């Protein structure tokens with residue numbers, strides 16, 4: 001029953017709906033007591049030959065009246081109780097989604113997407129069922145069952161009622177035992193469903209790779225195994241589930257037997273009339289549903305508990321990034337890194353060491369280095385995807401960024417991540433993502449800066465072209481440039497391009513960078529790249545290796561230093577010149593990487 005305590009906040013919120021719903025249930029229970037009484041009385045009048053057509057009509061009218069009222073009351077309790085449980089589903093979904101949106105990347109790194117989706121679907125449905133059908137079943141069991149029992153005892157015979165109820169404790173013991181087994185099995189079945197969900201999501205997302213490697217059969221085999229596992233585990237649930245109804249029906253059958261066996265003797269002994277015995281057995285028939293409902297209730301509660309625990313576990317997970325609201329005004333200014341060492345959460349290995357530099361406001365920083373050297377990690381610290389440990393700091397305007405309100409801090413950035421992502425909507429909506437009210441002119445201006453405007457206008461639908469799974473397929477370079485346009489939309493204080501020019505050719509790269517330089521005077525830019533040409537004009541270049549800065553300076557000072565930067569720049573320039581020369585020889589020219 002802990003799940004009801006856990007949902008206490010919701011029942012308080014929906015107090016009115018539940019009170020009205022339960023009141024209607026009481027009225028339905030009372031209405032249902034009338035027909036057996038009428039039947040008993042009619043039988044007694046037949047046996048005593050006192051039944052007149054007038055009383056028969058009167059009884060008939062009474063039955064119709066009761067049926068109409070039951071109809072109305074039933075309608076209202078359904079609307080009240082199931083309406084409230086649907087609202088619980090909505091509230092939980094919203095809370096969960098809000099939680100997901102606040103969590104740090106490491107949370108998503110540790111959890112499977114399929115799992116997170118299963119919480120938002122199956123688990124929430126199970127909790128919703130507990131708050132709807134669960135409340136209904138327990139209320140109906142207690143109210144209808146209680147009312148019928150009391151009426152049996154008061155209007156027929158307390159002795160016969162007691163006899164009929166002898167098998168009930170066995171039913172309660174058995175059903176709660178089934179319930180505890182069910183809870184365990186249901187948890188296992190839900191976990192298997194999560195895995196299947198995850199597999200489906202991954203297979204659909206990775207279908208292109210799977211096909212390229214001709215791995216479809218293996219993928220299908222993996223999927224079938226997981227699907228079989230879900231069926232196997234759900235069958236175990238169904239087997240226990242299937243025990244509830246026969247157990248209850250058997251118990252009721254024993255009750256019937258006892259009632260008729262002892263009831264008939266009481267009729268013969270003139271302790272009760274024949275009509276009363278018929279009324280009694282009709283009432284006993286009415287006990288079937290409340291008892292089934294009781295079994296069902298245990299079942300629902302166990303499922304709800306298992307699912308609520310899974311949801312609660314997520315809700316109680318704290319984001320590793322504190323999102324405290326600060327009074328510090330929106331920062332902008334020099335960016336200073338003072339990071340002696342940094343390890344990703346849960347990792348023993350140090351990923352960044354001795355990162356100390358200052359980037360003046362309005363200047364451009366270039367970060368270069370081999371793959372895996374720590375370029376993106378620096379960006380991720382600045383974005384507060386991860387926090388530094390005490391004793392280390394990343395500050396803007398002299399204040400540690402942890403002191404700023406995270407939303408305001410992130411509002412400073414226009415960020416193009418390495419694995420850029422476009423939503424399945426129009427190009428215009430993708431670019432205007434952070435400012436949906438932006439005019440087409442503003443969108444075009446950003447697209448112009450990122451050198452994608454012409455590509456967009458070449459599509460038949462222009463800016464209304466839908467991208468992603470439901471629309472056109474874009475080249476890697478086009479995706480990158482649309483993502484850059486999105487980042488440029490609101491002329492951010494700090495523009496971050498994390499390896500965002502890797503899929504465009506050298507000429508386009510130069511054009512985009514010169515656009516940025518001209519249009520972002522006084523604003524800060526941070527560019528990570530593998531091509532030295534992308535950072536050539538930066539005011540400060542840092543060269544990373546194994547999480548450390550091995551060189552820093554400007555293009556000219558680094559060239560003079562003749563270190564890694566110089567060697568790589570030279571090799572890349574040579575390759576570029578050779579390619580150009582070769583192109584010219586072949587009269588090809590203008591090779592577009594896109």
Ligand SMILES: Nc1ncnc2c1ncn2[C@@H]1O[C@H](COP(=O)(O)OP(=O)(O)OP(=O)(O)O)[C@@H](O)[C@H]1O
Nearest residue numbers: 109344347351370371372373374375376377378499
């Ligand atoms: N979330 C994470 N948890 C643990 N280790 C991580 C995480 N993200 C990155 N790393 C590790 O940190 C190191 C630096 O990675 P980073 O992405 O910063 O390199 P990079 O220089 O940007 O590489 P590339 O040029 O390939 O993008 C790598 O060894 C990587 O495995």
